[in-house]
Amino acid sequence: MCHECDLLIRNQLIEEGSKIECPRCGHVLYRQKHNTIHKSLAFTITALILFFPAVTESIMSINMGSNSQYQSIIEGANILLLEDYYLVAILTFMCSVLVPLFRLMILFYLTFSLSLGLFHxxxxxxxxxxxxxxxxxxxDVYMLGIIVSVVKLSSMAEIHPGLGLWAYAGLLLSSILATHTLNSHEVWQLLRHKKQQQTVNRGIC
Amino acid sequence: MAKSLSHCPIADNQSGKNAGLVLCTECHSIYRFVANVDMQCTCCGAELHQRKPNSLQRTWALLITSIILFIPANTLTIMNVAYFGNDDPSTIMGGVILLLQMGSYPVALVVFTASVLVPVFKMLGIAMILLSLKYKVNLTDKQRIRMFRFIEFIGRWSMLDIFVISILAALVNIKGVAVISAGIAATAFGGVVVLTMLAANNFDTRLLWDYK
Structure with a gap:
């Protein structure tokens, strides 16, 4: 059954590296990729290591006359909070720090335990x-935001990239790779299979 | 690399709903549908619905709210630049015009696209899809689903302006020389982004084929 238009489609085996598209709406139904869990785990670990320097270290610093100032991602959300823009601050914090971290942690939990053969x-x-x-x-949107800010400020002050920027670029790259290498279909199938095994072992079915 | 295989539908345009089936949109398990029962996926525990409940009403409600919020988002101050004590409040369009005057056309184009074109296109697009369903206008399904996928894809990018403000406000905060602070329109604009994303989320694409 297709996700997006509910068309019934016959299930068939396909070869490695190919994909099935819905004939009616063109939605990609299934992609055959194997061994994605290990690859994804590797990228997830990289991303998690880079995460903390990326959000707490300074992304860039500016020089204006004798004054200099630097900024990290966390501070960006914090300054909005101090200015009493609670909703915008929460939104920024959620989209740029909380959700990415949360997703990486889930990904790590799943891929790590699945590659060890554990099940819960x-x-x-x-x-x-x-x-x-x-x-x-x-x-990814935040990265573009950084670029736009640099251009906006370039006429006003001198800008120097900070350690956080490099960590951030690495984080972006590895988290994109981690999510795109993982084949959700394979994970769901594995989970379903394990669940069935478990119920058989317990003697419920 | 990845080649697409021709895949045959079981019967011509037979939908899962007509066949009395329901698909778990989370883990892709298929079940026989039982009416008037709260069905749950036995595999992953998600709620099962043949179509998202009240999809059209919810999408309309969120869409209308976002259109209303779009007005203050564009007319009020989104960012205030105080340069040596002189306040210079600017709106979204004001920021774009400033970038144009600075001569950075590509960046002006990016900002204009993300904060003006994308929200407008999204709201118009969703409204068009909803209206075309209501009045059964002849748009082909392919056109509509393409439009919807595009809307879903571009939605997140309008957060750009909010991020830029948060970066600038933290970075340029030198008392007495230059202070950049957010304006009230930032809240409204954030609301527009969130609401349009939720509207797109609540729309059930399968309805496009049901209304034939």
């Missing part, structure tokens, strides 16, 4: 949550 019923809701918040992680 919490995998199901955590993976659902992972997809649910997908749209709200906006690391």
């Amino acid at each position: 019923s919490s995998f199901f809701w955590s993976f659902r949550l992972y997809h649910y918040v997908e749209e709200w992680g906006m690391l």
Whole structure:
């Protein structure tokens, strides 16, 4: 059954590296990729290591006359909070820090335990949550925001990139790779399979 | 690399709903639909619906709210630049014009696209899809689903302006020389972005094929 138009489609086996598209609306139904969990785990670990320097270290600093000032991602949200723009501050913090971190943590939890062959019923809701918040992680948009700010400020002051910027670029790259290498279909199939095994072992079915 | 295989539907335009089936949109399990029962996926625990409940009403409500919020978002101050004590409040369009005057056309184009074109296009697009469903206008399904996918894809990018403000406000905060602070329109604009994203989320694409 197609996700986007509800068309019934016959299930068939396909070869490695190919994909199935819905004939009616063109939605990609299934992509055959294997061994994605290990690859994704590697990228997730990289992203998690880079995460903390990326949000707490300074992204860039400016020089204006004798004054200099630097900024990190956390501070960007914090300054809005200090100016009493609570909603905007929460929104910024959520999209640029909380959701990306949360998704990476779920991804790590899942891929790490699945690659060790562990299984727990919490995998199901955590993976659902992972997809649910997908749209709200906006690391890529923030990157564009940094670029635009640099241009806006370039006439006013001298700008120097900080350590946070490099960490941030690495974080962006590895988190994109981590999410795109993972084949959700494979994960769901694996989870379903494990659940069935578990119920058989317990003698419920 | 990835080649697409021709895939045959079971019957011509037979939808899962007509066949009495329901798909778990989370984990892709398929179940036989039972009416008047709160169905739950036994695999992943998600609620099962043949169509998202009240999809059209919710989408309309969120869309209308975002259109209303769009007015203060564009007319009020979004950012205030105090340069040596002189306040210089600017609106969204004001910021774009300033970038144009600075001569950075590509960046002006990016900002204009993200903070004006994208929200307008999104709201118009969703309204068009909803109206075309209501009045059964002849748009082909392919056109509509393409439009919707595009809307869903570009939605997040209008957060750009909010991020830029948060970066600038934190960076340029030198008392007496230059202070950049956010304006009230930032809240309204943030609201527009969130509401349009929620509106797109609440719309069930499968309805496009139901109304035939």
